[in-house]
Amino acid sequence: MTVTWSRGHTLTAGLAVIVLTNVIALGGVAWNRSGEPESRLTMTQRELQQSNHYRFDRDGGGMGLRLRWRVLAADPLAVPSAYYRGAPEWMDTAKLASLGFDVSAPPAARRAGRRYERQLPKGTLLVLELNGPAYRKALERAREWAEKEAAKAAQSGKTGRGSPARRAAEFLKKEEEKNSRLFVVDAGPSVEALRAKYPDRTRYAIVRGKVRAYYQNRRQESGWTGYVTVENTHVNLPLEFQKVIASSLRAGQVAGAANGGPALEVTVAYGKRFEPWITAVQLP
Amino acid sequence: MSEPSRSSAQERADEIRVFAEELTRLEKEGVLALAPVQREAIATHHRGLLAQFAQDYDIDRDSRAKQLSLGMRMASFLGALALAASVFFLFRQFWGRFPTEIQVVVLIGAALGAFGATMWIQSRDASGYFTKLAAMVAFACFVINIALLGQIFNITPSDKALIPWAALAFLLAYTCDLRLLLAAGILCIIAWISARTGSFSGMYWLHFGERPENFFPAAVVLFLVPHIIPHGRYTDFGPIYRIFALLTISLPMLVLANWGRISYLDLDEDLVEGIYQVLGFVLSAGAIWLGARRHWSEVVNTGASFFVIFLYTKFFDWWWEVMPKYLFFLVLGLTAVLLLVIMRRLRAKGLFGGALR
Numbered sequence: 001m002t003v004t005w006s007r008g009h010t011l012t013a014g015l016a017v018i019v020l021t022n023v024i025a026l027g028g029v030a031w032n033r034s035g036e037p038e039s040r041l042t043m044t045q046r047e048l049q050q051s052n053h054y055r056f057d058r059d060g061g062g063m064g065l066r067l068r069w070r071v072l073a074a075d076p077l078a079v080p081s082a083y084y085r086g087a088p089e090w091m092d093t094a095k096l097a098s099l100g101f102d103v104s105a106p107p108a109a110r111r112a113g114r115r116y117e118r119q120l121p122k123g124t125l126l127v128l129e130l131n132g133p134a135y136r137k138a139l140e141r142a143r144e145w146a147e148k149e150a151a152k153a154a155q156s157g158k159t160g161r162g163s164p165a166r167r168a169a170e171f172l173k174k175e176e177e178k179n180s181r182l183f184v185v186d187a188g189p190s191v192e193a194l195r196a197k198y199p200d201r202t203r204y205a206i207v208r209g210k211v212r213a214y215y216q217n218r219r220q221e222s223g224w225t226g227y228v229t230v231e232n233t234h235v236n237l238p239l240e241f242q243k244v245i246a247s248s249l250r251a252g253q254v255a256g257a258a259n260g261g262p263a264l265e266v267t268v269a270y271g272k273r274f275e276p277w278i279t280a281v282q283l284p
Numbered sequence: 285m286s287e288p289s290r291s292s293a294q295e296r297a298d299e300i301r302v303f304a305e306e307l308t309r310l311e312k313e314g315v316l317a318l319a320p321v322q323r324e325a326i327a328t329h330h331r332g333l334l335a336q337f338a339q340d341y342d343i344d345r346d347s348r349a350k351q352l353s354l355g356m357r358m359a360s361f362l363g364a365l366a367l368a369a370s371v372f373f374l375f376r377q378f379w380g381r382f383p384t385e386i387q388v389v390v391l392i393g394a395a396l397g398a399f400g401a402t403m404w405i406q407s408r409d410a411s412g413y414f415t416k417l418a419a420m421v422a423f424a425c426f427v428i429n430i431a432l433l434g435q436i437f438n439i440t441p442s443d444k445a446l447i448p449w450a451a452l453a454f455l456l457a458y459t460c461d462l463r464l465l466l467a468a469g470i471l472c473i474i475a476w477i478s479a480r481t482g483s484f485s486g487m488y489w490l491h492f493g494e495r496p497e498n499f500f501p502a503a504v505v506l507f508l509v510p511h512i513i514p515h516g517r518y519t520d521f522g523p524i525y526r527i528f529a530l531l532t533i534s535l536p537m538l539v540l541a542n543w544g545r546i547s548y549l550d551l552d553e554d555l556v557e558g559i560y561q562v563l564g565f566v567l568s569a570g571a572i573w574l575g576a577r578r579h580w581s582e583v584v585n586t587g588a589s590f591f592v593i594f595l596y597t598k599f600f601d602w603w604w605e606v607m608p609k610y611l612f613f614l615v616l617g618l619t620a621v622l623l624l625v626i627m628r629r630l631r632a633k634g635l636f637g638g639a640l641r
Contacts, residue, residue: 007407010455120482120491121487232438275439
């Protein structure tokens with residue numbers, strides 16, 4: 001039997017493709033947001049920054065917030081940074097192996113090392129910690145750095161603008177009042193295992209991300225480490241919250257810097273598919 | 285699907301014009317003398333065919349019309365791109381001002397409306413130029429629809445979105461006889477198959493481009509499509525599949541022939557590069573041979589282009605540093621002449637299975 005393809009068939013097939021795709025996409029959204037959220041973090045302007053999708057697009061009408069996540073550096077002697085996203089201190093050989101990376105034999109030759117390095121990133125689940133032990137540790141490191149530089153400055157007398165002592169003191173103040181307190185503290189393939197380890201759903205969010213393994217070939221210390229990247233860091237801001245945020249975020253950042261307190265509180269929920277959405281915006 | 289496409293109707297019309305010119309020439313040279321009845325019968329038949337084609341497909345009846353038609357195709361292509369960009373930036377500028385429910389309705393409505401409008405325009409546009417414009421906008425609306433839904437609801441990016449995009453692109457391409465949308469659909473399929481191939485090896489799908497071998501399965505699939513699925517009236521589509529298949533396999537090979545460290549092969553970097561250099565030459569030469577045998581001029585041209593690129597890349601590696609520049613370019617030029625001579629001889633000996641089309 002020969003079936004002749006008519007314009008009617010095309011119309012039906014095309015409409016079916018469009019409708020079905022939208023139904024699947026929106027069904028996934030409904031599934032993600034159904035029931036009690038997997039986690040719910042209440043963040044301030046310290047953890048969220050305003051973002052437009054495309055910097056080159058001056059006409060961009062949408063508005064969103066971007067998560068300012070960071071990691072605690074593996075090297076405690078490294079100069080602290082508010083935006084550090086290098087090797088986290090908890091990322092070691094065992095962790096990489098548990099994520100499925102081949103860490104069986106350390107490469108001897110540099111050439112072999114390059115081949116090991118180039119293992120491609122793997123998708124995994126990451127744990128975001130808000131205002132927890134990782135932040136306190138970062139604060140402690142900043143304090144130690146400031147004290148160390150102050151002691152050096154007391155001997156050398158270099159305390160002017162741009163001096164290490166001044167920079168360390170300024171960083172400590174920012175770390176106390178302005179820098180993000182949102183840290184990636186763990187990674188793993190199993191949501192159950194991660195949730196058992198981090199049961200507080202208002203402090204720890206499980207999110208999607210990826211990990212890239214890296215072999216450090218150093219003279220003194222060689223070994224495996226890795227970098228993490230959080231997916232979905234841009235969170236769309238629905239219209240009902242836009243006016244509140246647009247007027248207060250810029251002013252709020254200034255106010256937050258002045259008194260150290262939150263100028264804005266945004267509750268971000270993560271659902272069954274670990275996709276975020278904003279559930280509340282409050283001005284304290 | 286027995287009716288001819290616009291391109292095959294145009295091809296037939298061109299053949300009729302050439303036939304008429306040659307017939308006149310033969311009669312002038314005294315080689316052939318048709319009886320008036322025969323000449324009139326042929327002319328009547330051809331007039332009827334051309335009138336039918338003109339009515340159904342708005343074909344170009346002569347070379348001047350054809351030149352004008354080329355300009356119209358260019359205008360149609362650029363207009364389609366501009367309109368698609370216009371739709372994108374229209375959404376970008378205003379959609380943030382609407383509540384989420386309205387955004388969703390507008391996005392879905394635009395995709396459905398643009399598709400419906402394309403079908404309506406196609407039923408009234410014999411030339412196909414306006415249909416091409418509308419189809420491009422419909423495809424752009426659907427891509428924007430899904431991409432912006434992803435942004436509104438913070439959906440994790442997925443390669444699965446490529447499947448419905450490809451489906452709609454193919455549907456519009458085959459319905460409206462549009463090569464541009466066929467290429468768009470093919471690109472979606474290449475990206476999807478490559479991403480899936482990369483995911484099988486355990487990598488995060490967005491990094492599939494970092495292992496060029498991920499593209500090889502897509503190339504094989506594309507090459508087989510016009511053989512497995514008869515394309516009948518879509519005479520222009522087979523070559524597009526074959527060109528994309530060759531590009532999808534040759535470009536990654538070219539990359540691997542120069543950067544062996546990004547290969548899946550767990551071998552020495554130089555050895556990997558050597559393997560892909562040899563494979564590149566074999567593939568290019570094979571493409572030239574196969575294309576010549578099957579009268580696929582696009583395969584011959586693509587194969588010859590990559591053969592020369594592989595050759596020149598090797599020349600660059602070997603001699604750029606050690607040779608004076610005038611000598612280096614002289615060698616390149618002489619190599620091109622040598623290749624021409626070889627191919628001419630092979631053609632003369634019939635090793636390509638006849639003259640190239």
